Amino acid sequence: MLKPTARRTTLPPAEPAEPVDTETVALLADRLRAASQARLGHELAIRHVNTGSCNGCELEIRALTGVVYNLTRFGLHFVDSPRHADVLLVTGPLTRNLRQALEQAWDATPEPKWVVALGDCAVDGGVFKGSYAVMDGTSNAIQVDLTISGCPPSPARILSGLRALLEANSP
């Protein structure tokens, strides 16, 4: 039976985040200068690209969009089309069956763009490294700018990586 409850708990506010890792920011900023790449500004639009993940990384990315981490307060948000994206957030060991899809997404993303390989699989294939069906990570198809390791990386870790990217891009 469905009955309304008298007591209504309030939702918690977003938690304060750790300070951004200055070393990563400096490395990313150097990279930007070296490539004389235009800075993207105070806001990054992210397109998630699944290249064969087990759904573990996706669970943790979804957690980021919830009220506890509240990604949007930092100027980070997810978009549905690579044409609207500044960043491709790639998960999975890059299966051979998804290589073309990743390349199409990359081609569709306007310059300047960044590629983040998220999770051990995307970094180098992870446990699936060497399988006939995978290409051992994102970097074997497109150039990767930032890697976030972990199986899967925790939301706090993902957030720290994405915020470093944002800092490096801030004018």
Add this chain to the structure above:
Amino acid sequence: MSRALEIVEPAPREPCRPWPRHVLSAAQWSDLVREPVTLLAAWADPMQVLALFEDPFSETILLVSVAMDAGFYPALSPHHPGARFYERMIRDLWGHMAAGGDDGSWLDHGHWPHSKPLAIRPGPRPPTADPPEFQPVPEDTLMQWPIGPIGLGIGEAHHLRLTLDGTRIVRAESRLGYTHKGALTLMRSKSPRIAARFAARLAGDSTVAHSIAFAKATEAALAVLAPPRAVGLRGLMLRLERIATNLDDLGTIAGMVGAPEAQARCGVRQEYLRRGLADAFGHRLMMDCVVPGGVSADADANGLAALRQVLAALEDEIPQIRYLFGTGVLAARLTGLGVIAGGDAAQRCRVRLRAIDRDTGAAIDLLTDLPEGQLAVVLPLESGEGLGKAASARGDIWHWLRLDHGQIAAVFPRDPGWALWPLAEAALASSEARDAGSICASLGLPVSGMDL
């Protein structure tokens, strides 16, 4: 005795624990397939095709196999429509053809370095890539809408092809295999302890359930029992994983139909639960915590205390979440959505809420009464065949394996996705195109575990 039992009874048996494997002739196989038995899974090894049935009359599990006859076996799909995807998968991985069945491709899209990777002699690489084939559009007034493999939102990679008449879906066809990682080849010739890492990464949302089914199959094959404390911890982890996955599914569905409060509440509870899991078991998803023979490490006492608080808070919150799903706009938006077998999206959400309720109570009980003792037993380096089962949030997971002196000779994990995708195709047909996303979300369609 039921008719199905009468068919398998005269056949020779191979020792498989806890259910023997009936080695059927092609005629017996065809007879059994015609009976009203429930198909749970079908797979193969290089020499034969195996199938797992449940006989509803005698309530018995029937594991059967049939030897290949010049590369063919009698098809399952004419009598079990859900077997279509299994037949395609068996063709792609082992090269066995279903006589009278579906001979399309499923996992193999023509990009692998060789075909039939699990056959004794893998075949050459096909000359051209094999793009997914779909049924032709019958009339030129209809249009096709391709979705995926990189879908909308943060989810898994798959392809849906919707044939539309205006905004109404006339036919929905799915094509999977994009996330195929070659897990079965990686597990072969390894010890169960090492192969458990792959079993744990078949589906991240059901890593504990897959690990338990794999561990149980190994333990059955070797006739060993996990110690009582390991069994208790496994039961606890399985329930906690189901709660987290059900919360994730409910949150996703709520988000899809524009109910941010329900989505936020489910997300907050899931996040606090995952933190408790990290404290207690050292991993937010509990990956690699269950191993064949027991569990890999003991739970942290402070972490278990933290989990107790998380669960108590969740118990308090459940009425609020149930209220949001059961009344007002959310209920109205979910009612009548994706009707299949008499149930709609609203009903599927109620099933999930009940499961969260039940699992929370059971987890609290388990926490107060965890047996003491050792965590794992040593696995003997012996040969044997075994089946194991675990109930994930998405449905039953079965693992079968054959060990040869402590090494895996053949293995197959059956993910609930095999049963859910055919349902999704049926539920989408005659629905509105704009509802496709929420219908799929309400079914909680897993991809990776099924893509192997």
